[in-house]
Amino acid sequence: MKLKIFKAGIDTVKIIFVDAYNVINSWPNFKNSRDLDFSIVREKLISMVESYALFNGYRVFLIFDAYNSDSTNERKIDISDNLSIIYTNKDEFADTYIERIAHKMAQKVEIIVVTSDYMEQQIIFQRGAYRMSCLEFYNDVYRIDKKINKQITKNNHKNSGFLLIDNLDDNILQKLENMRRIK
Secondary structure, X not given: OOOOOOEEOOEEOOEEEEEHHHHHHHOHHHHHHHHOOHHHXXXXXXXXXXXXXXXXXXXXXEEEOOOOOOOOOOEEEEOOOOEEEEEOOOOOOHHHHHHHHHHHHOOOOOEEEEOOOHHHHXXXXXXXXXXXXXXXXXXXXXXXXHHHHHHHHHHHHHHHXXXXXXXXXXXXXXXXXXXXXXX
């Protein structure tokens, strides 16, 4: 399967491979979700990562194991230009898939692999990719989620148009703030 990597301007976009089940089992907000239908948890992760990828302009691949699955073939589902879901071949771990792809691509483009599996992190690093723990990824995704929500709130508030401050450009607001502090 050929992975579609796109370019933004002159630089290649940051590529992130995520060991999806490793993330689900590591993120604190999914700890209480273990009793839920796993497809609900999976969809929530996909939604969160899609927003993260779109906001940052990253190309993210969520890799799900098909290790004990009945599915025999690898499947790739393009959610958007920024996010693809990959289900590995039957009896193939996400780790194995990620190692194979990292080996092929790490010398050509910047790759980040998200996993908290220590052995996997060492192998990926040796293949030339960067590594990020699941908790680091969690913190980054939630930091971006807060930024997105803040921007949405700001835009919704600005669109209300009831206050003068809602209708002023950020540059003008900063100048007014600087004038206020001079007194």
